Every structure is written in structure tokens, then in C-alpha cells.
Amino acid sequence: MSKRIVVNNLNVYYGKFKAVEDVDMVIEPRSVTAFIGPSGCGKSTFLRTLNRMHEVIPGARVEGDVLVDGENLYGPGVDPVEVRRLIGMVFQRPNPFPTMSIKENVLAGVTLNAKHLSSSRKDEIVEKSLSGANLWEEVKNRLELPGSGLSGGQQQRLCIARAIAMSPEVLLMDEPCSALDPISTLAIEDLIQELKETYTIVIVTHNMQQAARVSDSTAFFNIAGTGAPGKLIEMGPTEKIFSTPDNQQTEEYITGRFG
Numbered sequence: 001m002s003k004r005i006v007v008n009n010l011n012v013y014y015g016k017f018k019a020v021e022d023v024d025m026v027i028e029p030r031s032v033t034a035f036i037g038p039s040g041c042g043k044s045t046f047l048r049t050l051n052r053m054h055e056v057i058p059g060a061r062v063e064g065d066v067l068v069d070g071e072n073l074y075g076p077g078v079d080p081v082e083v084r085r086l087i088g089m090v091f092q093r094p095n096p097f098p099t100m101s102i103k104e105n106v107l108a109g110v111t112l113n114a115k116h117l118s119s120s121r122k123d124e125i126v127e128k129s130l131s132g133a134n135l136w137e138e139v140k141n142r143l144e145l146p147g148s149g150l151s152g153g154q155q156q157r158l159c160i161a162r163a164i165a166m167s168p169e170v171l172l173m174d175e176p177c178s179a180l181d182p183i184s185t186l187a188i189e190d191l192i193q194e195l196k197e198t199y200t201i202v203i204v205t206h207n208m209q210q211a212a213r214v215s216d217s218t219a220f221f222n223i224a225g226t227g228a229p230g231k232l233i234e235m236g237p238t239e240k241i242f243s244t245p246d247n248q249q250t251e252e253y254i255t256g257r258f259g
């Protein structure tokens with residue numbers, strides 16, 4: 001169920017500005033890949049191109065290929081809505097729909113795609129997704145209460161449950177813990193370890209310890225200066241990137257001697 005992603009020669013533009021240049025990358029299935037690098041180097045921009053989410057930003061466009069198990073996401077006739085079902089995304093700020101209950105939040109995407117689900121099938125999806133996100137025990141007795149009434153860490157797990165409910169094969173996470181306390185952060189990290197048994201996971205993080213703890217592979221991005229495009233400098237096994245990277249820029253970044 002988990003998919004291998006191959007990126008060839010990818011450039012991303014906002015209007016005339018080239019934000020990311022010439023990325024080649026392989027993301028292995030059933031593994032966690034971390035993106036690290038200084039602010040503005042294009043991590044979020046690049047991440048969004050892995051499920052065509054950038055297409056909702058006016059002026060954003062892509063050159064190059066993203067192959068998911070050999071199929072080009074940007075090929076003719078590929079439906080971006082289906083791409084986003086297959087490749088789910090979790091954002092920096094937990095964003096449950098405030099007027100919806102916990103249960104409705106989990107089902108939000110599912111019911112858009114499949115209008116006629118029996119209520120028992122819905123209950124099944126809700127329990128399975130919340131269990132998968134490690135939230136079921138905490139909320140099973142208050143499924144009808146608003147999602148916005150949960151703590152920040154619970155809200156983030158609710159958003160992960162909402163993504164899981166769509167039965168994706170890949171999960172993209174853009175700094176999913178940056179708004180969370182250390183305990184909730186560890187809960188999400190544990191969850192990521194469990195989820196990688198099933199999904200291909202990509203996580204953007206500014207927290208180097210987090211990248212070192214949760215990821216199998218790490219990709220370091222950098223920019224040469226203001227206005228220059230972000231580039232992938234080096235990618236490899238996390239252990240190697242954090243101990244003996246090949247590139248001097250990577251070395252400077254991971255040892256904090258950056259800039």
C-alpha cells in the first residue's frame with residue numbers, strides 16, 4: 001500500500017521567481033524522510049509539489065516529474081483531487097474544522113468523496129482512523145463534541161486521523177509539531193514511527209533532534225542567498241547526514257555553524 005516516489009529535475013516557480021531548482025530525489029516506501037534546511041530554502045514549496053497542493057496558490061507552477069510507483073502525478077488526465085487523496089497532507093498548525101464535531105472532522109474528506117456511506121461504515125472509519133492516530137481512547141466518549149475543543153496535540157492527531165481516513169498511501173507533514181509542547185511532540189513522533197509501517201512519510205522539521213529521532217533518510221536544502229532558488233544539497237541515511245555528511249554546507253548546518 002505504500003509508494004515509492006521518484007522526483008526528476010523539479011523546478012518550482014511563483015510567477016517569475018524560481019523558488020526551488022533542479023531537485024532529483026528518491027523517497028523510499030515504508031520509511032520516514034525528513035526535509036531540513038534554513039527558513040526560505042523551499043522545503044514547504046517542494047513538499048507541496050508532491051501532492052499538487054501548490055496548484056491552489058495563484059502563480060505557482062512546476063516543471064519536471066514526480067513519479068509515484070512509476071506514474072507521473074503531472075501526467076495528462078491525472079486528477080489532482082485523486083492525487084491528494086492518495087497523498088495526504090498534515091499542516092504546521094492543527095486545522096480542524098471549528099464548527100464540526102470530532103467525528104465529522106475525521107469524516108470530512110471521506111464524505112466528500114463517497115456521499116453514501118452507511119452509518120455503521122462511517123463509525124468503522126472513525127474508530128479505525130482515530131485509533132491509527134492514537135487518539136481513540138481520549139475521545140471515544142465525546143465524538144459529537146467540537147474538534148476545536150481538543151488540546152493542540154490532540155487537534156494535530158485529529159488532523160492526522162482525518163488524513164488517514166482517506167486511506168492515503170503517502171503522508172506529507174509540514175512541521176507538524178512546531179505548535180506543540182514536548183509531550184505532544186513525542187506522541188506525534190511515536191505515531192510517525194507506527195505509521196511508517198503502512199505509509200511513506202515525508203516530514204519537514206526545524207528540529208534537528210526530531211529529524212534524527214524519527215527519520216530514516218534526511219534531505220538538506222539550502223539557498224545561496226536572498227532571491228536565489230532553494231536547492232537540494234545532500235540526501236542520505238539520517239545517521240550519515242548527522243555524522244559524516246559529504247557536503248560542507250550540510251556539515252555547517254547540522255553543527256550549528258550556519259550563516
Ligand SMILES: Nc1ncnc2c1ncn2[C@@H]1O[C@H](COP(=O)(O)OP(=O)(O)OP(=O)(O)O)[C@@H](O)[C@H]1O
Binds near residue numbers: 019039040043
Ligand atoms: N505563496 C507564495 N508566493 C510567493 N512566494 C512564495 C510563496 N510561498 C513561498 N514563497 C517563497 O518561496 C521561497 C521558499 O519558501 P518556503 O515557504 O517553501 O520555504 P521553507 O523552507 O518552507 O521555509 P520555512 O522553514 O520558513 O517554513 C521563499 O523565498 C518564499 O518567500
Ligand SMILES: [Mg+2]
Binds near residue numbers: 043045204
Ligand atoms: Mg515551510
